[in-house]
Structure formats: structure tokens, C-alpha cells
Amino acid sequence: MSGNANFAFDDIAIVAVSACEAPEVVTSEAMDERLSPFYQRTSAHAGILSALAGIEQRRAWPAGVSFMEAAALAGEKAIIDSGIDRSQIGLVIDTSVCRERLEPSSAVTVHNALGLPSTCMNYDLGNACLGFVNAIHLAGAMIETGQLDYVLVVDGEGTRQIHDNTISRLNEPGSTFDDLVENFASLTLGSGSAAALVGRHSQNPGSHQVVRGLFRAATEYHELCVGSLQSMKTDTAALLDAGTSLAKLAWDDANKDEWQDMDLYVLHQVSKVHTEAMIEVLGIDPARVPMTFPRFGNMGPAAVPFTLALSADQLSAGDRVLCLGIGSGLNAGLLELVW
Template identity: 35%
Template sequence: MKYSRVCLHSFGYELPPHIVTSADLEQQLAPVYERLKLPEGRLELMSGIRSRRFWEPGTKPSEAAALAGRKALTASGLTPADIDFLAVTSVSRDMMEPATASFVHRSLGLAESCQIFDISNACLGFLNGMVVLANMIELGQVRYGMIVAGETAEELVRSTVQQLLADESLTRKTIKPAFASLTIGSGAVALVMGDRKAKDTGHRLVGGACRANTKHNDLCQGGQNSEQETLMSTDAELLLEKGIETAAMCWQAFVQETGWDKDSIRRFFCHQVGQAHSRQLFSKLELDPARNFETLPVLGNIGSVSAPITMAMGIERGKLKSGQRAALLGIGSGINSVMLGVEW
């Protein structure tokens, strides 16, 4: 995929108010740790995550997404009437029906002519949303559009802790598939994109590539059980291996599509799963880890919000400057991967 007229305008993000450390979660799991003789600090040591953020109880994904969307819209200098397209791309959603996008659309006061829908693809949803919007801009169907995501991890983490405390049959081996759920955090992000013919920001979406490796779609699966609790089971080691394998295929396709080489890319903003994942990913792709901007230690894995909020915070902190190239990399359970190139 290549683009000639797609601009990035502005990001907006919202961090939940409550900081929950890995030590806090281990304290809740103290009976399990004691019974299985697990060492304190194991969660942070395994993941590299010191903390993650949680919303106030009862916060809906649409409410979180709207907070970020409002900030992105203000930063863009556009009005609600200017937005022709809205997609909500988070794993979390308010309900099965109607689309979460309908609640965000109403909250932001967007026009009746604005096309809205949800896009769901696990942690890769936001980047998929960028591709959908970019295609519509390139075709001249949309002048300005917005992608938003609001992840609410509280229920998943709470249910996981309760299940682990209640399961007397757990062993050091059988507890492993649940640990990935304890790395999840909450957050919200939004991005306004537009047609450079309407307004040229100088921040161009150049193109990208995608790859699917769906024979491994059983490695990370989640949903609600019979007690209506949200739970997830992850083969973290194999998921890491196959995810990196898929990202490597995507990287090769990205290089061919864009004509970029690794030395020309100043900054990488990646979907973050864990410290070991980042190290192995950059080693496999033979990329410089010093060029990878991370928020993982303090935000954890925020699902579809991870890669874009990391880019938003990196730009805010001066990690990407005018004229430099950046690459956004996402890997979603399933397994599939998307890499997008931006000239800032």
C-alpha cells in the first residue's frame, strides 16, 4: 500500500487516573504466590512492566475514547463538522450492539454526514483503522477523519486475579497462560488524518504492509466464561515466537513497498507486549533498539492503544522531529501484523 495525499494531523490521548503497580497485583495474589512458592517481583521481571493505568470504576470504552478524540480534534484546529469519518478500533467496546462508534460520535458532536463504524482486530485495530481511513482519503471520499480507541482492562485483570485465587489446582506450569492478562493496562488515544489537498500538515503517511499468519490463531484467545467474567488464555512463549516471525515477514514486505532501508528510519513505535518481546523483535529484524521509543514499563500492554499512544507521547517528548521517518509496527493475536511508514 502506498499513499500520496494522506496527512497525519494530530494525536490526542488520555491516561487513566489510577496507577497500579505489578507489586500491587502480586500483593493481591499473595496466597497463590505463597502456595506455589513464586518469588516476589516475578511479574515485573518477566514483563518489564512496573505499572499500568486503570480508569475510575464504571468508565466505558466510548467515554475514554471520546476524551482522547476531543483532544485530537482540538489540536487539529478542525471543528466537529469537518470530520467525515470516525472509527473506533479498541478491543474493548460498550456493548455488542450498537457500535461503540455511535456513542463516541454523539459525545463529540460530529456531523450526521460522518460515516461511523467499529473495527475489531485485537491489538492491531488502530493501525487497521489508519489503513481504512487512508484508503478513503486517497480515493477522495474523505477530507478529514478520526481513529479512536479506548481500552478498559479493569474487568480482565480483576477476573484473572479472582480466578487464580479460586483455583486450588494451579501449578507453576498451569498459571503461565494467565500471566499475560496481568500485563494489560487501560488508556485511550485518537488520531486525526486528512487529505493534504485540503490541508497539508507536512506529516505524510507514506505507505505500509501487512501479513497474516492465522495458523497460529489459537495462541491467545479471550472472551467471557459461563459466569460472564472476562478471561484470556495466552501461550506467551509461542505467541512471542510466532508474532516475531510474522512481524519479520511484514518488515520485509514494508521495505520492498516503501523502498526505505533500516538506517533511514529514525524512530520505531511498536505495539508493546513485554521487554523480552521487544529485545527479540529488534534482534530478529536487525534493527537498532536505541531507536525504539517505549512506554511499556509505565503503561503496560494497552491493546490497540499501545502503538499509537507511544507515538503520540514520543512526538510530545521530541523523539520525532520534522523531516524524520518513523515506522509504526503492530502485531495482533490471530496472528497478523501491520507496519506503516510516516515522514514527519
């Protein structure tokens, strides 16, 4: 199974999954107001953000709150919810896309903030919006081989800087409608954080078993979405086509008949267009697809665990959940859970 990027676990579970909402609400109307100089000069008009993306608002952290602090907030919540003593955690992985520095890692700050022991390893794992799903897989592999007992995966994303930079750039004389199209994805991003504590299913009653999954890559599309805190330039139409095609490839390579009737499908939260396209290409029931992007925007790798955590009250013991993440590059990952 390892040769084709498929995997299965015997005794791995998510013991706790948490979401932390950034407190400041940033509506699409408020962003339209800030973009009024741009709208007055071009053929674009107010309302385009909510009309095209289906995003009515997104969140922001207060100025001065770092990405690592946001990640640690979610990590602390997951530790408390799990009931596990933090001395048992052998590794913390930070999967955040947003970074304030090249070194040291973001994980060292999270490790320190959470008061984790010196025996707890710590490092970052970056793979665009798929990083959190990758980290769950890595955590499961390390626990199942007996190297560790518990792994904490955290993610903290913030959008204040990229929003400010993008809006300022669009409002400059000379910017065109094409510039808005190229930078549109930047304005759909939202702030938030999430965390999951991974351990053995047999040792944690009430935990949520990680059954199996798979990963697929289409790296010929690595230039379709390139981002930094300064900007995120995206070929939106090409990225939509390539992303849905890769998701369909992964779906068809799996035993898709067993995934056709899951109780919940937690998809990466991008936009209305992307979600509807993914539902159509996979042929799944839209009523079983929770959507957080209309209120929180696209939170990158935090989106899947954040949506899973907010959907927990819809789930009962034994329910089957499929998580699907897609990251710029392109990479796709599917993760099957039993609640």
C-alpha cells in the same frame, strides 16, 4: 500493489495524534500483594510480573468510566489539537478491543459524545491489537479516493475487569503455576486511550505524511492468544516465536533497506521480552525504539498511537517513523510516516 497487501499513498497524513493516560496507577507490587494467596500455594513468587515482562506499573480508569468515554476523551483531544472543525469529519472508527456490549457499536457512543454531525459515518473496526493501524490504512484509502476529507480513529482500553477476574481465579484453591503462565498476559495489560485525525497532507500544514505500508497474515496461529473481559489465555512462548517470525516476513517482503535507518520505530508495546526479540529479529537500533510498556503496560490497539503521541517531542519535521503493529490471529502491519 493491492494484490499483495502492500499500499502507498500520495497525499495522506495524520493531522493530529493524541494519547490520554488513565489516572489510576496500578503497580506490579500492588498486583503481587493481591496475588499473595496464590504465591503462598505455588512455586511462583512476588516480582515475577516486573522481572519477566519489564512492566513496573500500568494504569486503570476510575470505576464507572466506560471504554467509549475513554475513547471519546482521546478523540476530543485530537480534534482540538488538529484545529479542524468537527463538521468536516466524515467518519469515526472505534478500534477498541474492550467492548461492553455486542450492539450497538462503540462508535455510536463516541459519535454522540463528540457531537459529530449526522453526515459523519460511524462504525467499529476490530482486529485485536492491529485494529488502529488497519483503520489508518482504511481512512487513507477513503480520503485518497475522494470519498471523505477527514476520518477520526479512536481507541479506548480498560483493564479493571480482566485484572479482577484473573486475580480472583488464580487465588482460588487448586490453581497452579501453569494457570499463571496461561493467564500471564492478562496481568500485563494496561488502560489508556488514543486517537488520530487523518486528512490530506497538502491541505494541513505541519501534518505527518502517511507514505506507505503493508500487511501480512499468519492465521494458522489464531488460537495462540484468545481473550475476553473474563480472561486472556496465551501460549506465550509460541506467540513470541510466531509473532517475531511474521514481523520478519513482513520486513523482508518490504523494501527493508529503506527502513533500516528510520529516526524512530514505534513497536507494539507488549513486554521487555517481546520488544528485545523484535529489535533483534529486525536488526534495528534499540535507542530509536521508545518504550511505554514499563509504565503503562500493553494497551492493545491503543499502544502504537499512544506511544507515537508520547514520542512526538522527540521528532522534528522530516523525521521518518515506522510503526509496527501485531495482532492476535496473527496479523502484522507496518506503516511508514514522515513527520
